[in-house]
Amino acid sequence: MTNTITMSALYGKLSKIGLKQDYIRENGLPSWWDEELNDKSVAVLEGAGYIANNLNLDLKSLLVPEEEVRFNPPPHTKFKQHNSNNKEHPHIAQALTSRVTELISYGTEINFTPIPTDVKEIRKEIITTHTTVNLKSLLEYCWNKGIIVGCFHNFPKKAKKFAGLIQWQGDRPVIILSSQHKHSARVTFDLAHELGHLALGHLEEGVLVDEEIEVNCHDDDEECQANQFATYLLLGDCDNCLKNKKFYNNKQLITHAKKKAQENPTVEVTSIILNNAWHNDNWGFANKALNTLDHETNGQKIINEYLADRLDWDKFNDESYEYLEKVLGV
Structure with a gap:
């Protein structure tokens, strides 16, 4: 195997699952990778390790020619999909996000404190130390409770996207927002919506993926409850x-x-x-x-600046450090 493996062969395998060469070069391989290494088997093996590590891939499936490349098995996942006619789920986006979630959880030393189910209690607690409920005050509340929050949407162009995700990492929840919204008001609502899922016990283990966060949620009681939670948290009686x-x-x-x-x-x-x-x-x-x-x-930038300030960057090896720095935009 070490005598025949080439980066070209790896690119070919990866393209079949929607990960094209440009995406792999930009996100899977370290910046020091040189094209002259593409046909050197030992170097390609090392490169394959970086690709698998960054992009949450099963390394064996990447290296064995007759195997189809697959992502590492995901935790139990609950998808929130509003269009019942579309059965496709954002599996690639989830897999890539799960790896980022693992990394930022590894780099963060905080303990989770369960939050109240009553949104009025949460709003009251935030208002005792802040003038309004806005993105920064909500972020501080989350981090003070041991809830890790980040933004990530560095996906292949044709991959199906999602709006938000909660993933339990051990005994701690991680919230990742993934929409393209930059207005702080919209980003704040999405964060409040995900916090609602968490507070209301909609996810006690594994992963919850909100494919969309929309006002029209009549076919999903949990989505309606999370919207109502977010609305009261941000607006109180001003809805x-x-x-x-x-x-x-x-x-x-x-x-x-x-x-x-x-x-x-x-x-x-x-x-x-x-x-x-x-x-x-x-x-x-x-x-x-x-x-x-x-x-x-830029609401996304605010969230990731909070995250970057709370990561212990010394815990990461050079390649993971570089990857996180790139995809978080910090």
């Missing part, structure tokens, strides 16, 4: 406080949202705007309003 008022431009929406925020000082203006869009399908004005108020904020 749908703008009701069905018609807005003619984003400036008018901002003006009314600010007025309601003044009346409800523990609620963020951006949360009110997002909430209005959910109730009235007013996404055009809402997105323009969020761009105006939140144009320099």
